Amino acid sequence: MSLRVPCRLLLAFAALLATLAAARAETPDEALEAVLKEAREHCAQPTDRLERALCGKTLRIGVRDYYPLFGTRENGVHVGYEPDIARAIARRLGVEIEFVRVNAATRIPMLGEDRIDLVLATMGHTTQRDGQLRFIRPHYYQSETVVVGPKALWISDWNDLATRTICVTVGNVSNAQMVSHNTRLMLFDEAGVLPDRLKDETCTLAAQDDSFFAYYFTDPAFANRFEPKFGFAQVPWGMGVAKTGSDKLARALDLLSQIFHRDGTFLKIALENRIRTVFLEDQQRIWQRPECNTAEGSTNKNCVLPALNLELKPTPFAASVSATEDWFEKRLGIDVTLPMLKTAPAFSLFLNGVANSLILIVGALTATFAFAIAFGFSLGSDFRPLRWLAWFVTMTLQSSPIVLTLVIAAAFAHALLPYSAGVALGASILALGLTNGSNAGQAVSEAVISLHHEGGEKGMPLFVHALGRSAVSIVAFLINAAKGTPAASFIGAPELLGALTDVSSFSSGRATTYCLVLVFYTIVVMIVVWACGWLRAWLEGRQAPA
Amino acid sequence: MKLTDIWGDYVPSLLAGMVTNFEISIIALLLGLVVGIPFAALRFYGGRAGAAFAAIVVSLMRAAPTFVVMFFLLNVVRDVSLFGIKLTMSGVMTVAVSLVPYSAAYTADSGVEALRQWHRGSPLGALLFLPNITRAFFVIVMASGAAAAIGVPEGISVMVREAALLPTLGDRLVVFAIGIVLFGVPLQIGLALMRWLQRELGRRLLAA
Secondary structure: OOOHHHHHHHHHHHHHHHHHHHHOOOOHHHHHHHHHHHHHOOOOOOOOHHHHHHHHOEEEEEEOOEEOOOEEEEOOEEEOHHHHHHHHHHHHHOOEEEEEEOOOOOHHHHHHOOOOOEEOOOOEOEHHHHOOOEEOOOOOEEEEEEEEEEOOOOOOOHHHHOOOEEEEEOOOOOHHHHHOOOOEEEEEOOHHHHHHHHHOOOOOEEEEEHHHHHHHOOOHHHHHHEEEEEEEEEEEEOOEEOOOOOHHHHHHHHHHHHHHHHOOHHHHHHHHOOOOOHHHHHHHHHHOOOOOOOOOHHHOOOOOOOOEOOOOOEOOOHHHHHHHHHHHHHHHOOOOOOHHHOEHHHHHHHHHHHHHHHHHHHHHHHHHHHHHHHHHHHHOOOOHHHHHHHHHHHHHHHHOOHHHHHHHHHHHHHHHOOOOHHHHHHHHHHHHHHHHHHHHHHHHHHHHHHHHHHOOOOHHHHHHHHHHHOHHHHHHHHHHHHHHHHHHHHHOOOOHHHHHHHHHHOOOOHHHHHHHHHHHHHHHHHHHHHHHHHHHHHHHHOOOOO | OOHHHHHHHHHHHHHHHHHHHHHHHHHHHHHHHHHHHHHHHHHHHOHHHHHHHHHHHHHHHHHOOHHHHHHHHHHOOOEEEEOOEEEEOOHHHHHHHHOHHHHHHHHHHHHHHHHHHHHOOOHHHHHOHHHHHHHHHHHHHHHHHHHHHHOOOOHHHHHHHHHHOOOOHHHHHHHHHHHHHHHHHHHHHHHHHHHHHHHHHHHHHHHO
């Protein structure tokens, strides 16, 4: 009886210890050791790429060799943030590294072809890529698109960017976001030219990954002139392994990434390579939290970042459009790509572009005719102050290239009203109408003067006959106004050229897109020419019989 | 905006940019003459079929908006092959070529009229071709400002860049006004020269 109590106490204590041990979550370090130990036991018949790497003592890692600060090759040696991470991984696994050069186009296919085991090459984690490879969580870096411009230029957010032109690269995932904030995009094929275009002042602003600009900001001359204005469109970067035959390798790398964040290994490597560390400092705090610092932390939604979802909603007829493209390719051998019909945002831009172009053309024609009458009347007026004022305005407008007149109209409009598509269209109509109307008005006034010299009627009948006499010039400037409407895209008017430039900035098919714009405008101008023929006949019919 | 900034920095940059505008215009005009004169000849000497064909091509060239043609060339016809040699068009060349449809159509129209006058036995009437081409040149100079949209560092892009750095509308208007004066002076001189030429030729035509 006397022994029963201590024995019960002892048993209770042992049970408590066992319960506590069971309750204590396995650490990532312990889990990693277990995964590596198990993998090493399968050297006789390795099936997973981790087993193959551990047993063969070599891990093939795909890295970039010209991405300054992140992955470059200097005198045959891979240097930068990513090669240094690769070395830290290899050290922890106890293997040698075989670096393989990859680029944006080859990095995923090479995994699938089993030419590399791991890709560690500035790869953003997107939902589309989730279907092509297995991303390692947590992510080892996060980039964002940063808008860079001169220090003298005050830009703090999207409101300051409306109607400004930003130089970007075609296909950049953040272009769609910029377009939605009413910016104008100037497209370039290669990111490498953007810093040069900023330096030679071709571009006032440029937008690209902060990781790309990081290298250029290490140059004091560049850093003295330019600064990042603000960032957006954050993209987490992930290492990737093949979707099949890499389960254990992926698990080991998940755990290793957790450990590297928690212990500040990623942060230390980033500091050594002089890249931005804000994200990594934040991640270190997250992975030191007890709820994340467990063997299952990489699957905990409170600890890991989601993949970036860039998928654009397709149009209801996207499949039919794709089928049509295929038909052209197979039957006629013509590569037709119609991105403006395949996704909902692109289709919306396209429809608005067509509608705005037609509004702009009708508006420009009406304004030109109205200003032609106004200038014709003023320039032919007997009231000298009105005549001189009209002459001065006509001379000024004739001396200003149409693009400059559009820019001035936009400057006035934006000083008076906040930016909107309507304001940009209105300013464009006014500028096109003034420019062409003043020239046509000059012809009308010359006709007024000639009729005046010939004697005969005065007042309104004379003016109507002058319109008839100057019909050829009026019609020529009406056609010129219609032809000039695409230039309105320069000040952010959302007409078809501007709209399709926006669409082609985040999709493929530039050739088809610009062919379509050329055909559209040529047909519209030819219709205007045809309609103007009727107007000319009608105006000439107003002339007094000789 | 300080006066020293205007005279020391802005005006020289603008003048340098305007050189590019003239460079673009000269190339566009020369190419326009090369393309336009054969079409003028075809319309005049080519018989009914030749004239119809030339008329269709010229009306298409006349209808093509320069701004759209420029973006078409920039995005679709960036590389040109000449005798098997691949040539990439520079920004200046892209803008110049985009102005060729206008230039060629104008040349073809004026050329037909000149040929008509020549065959009527009026060489002076045919010479009116010259002031017409001068007028086209100045129209092209003004239209070459479209180059700013594709990043060619010409006059308009200098003005837009300078204005973007200024905080007030008043300062920007000073920048634009200087631009209008600098573009306007050669234009008005050119147009005056053209009017004088036309008058002189007209007078001689009447005398003849």
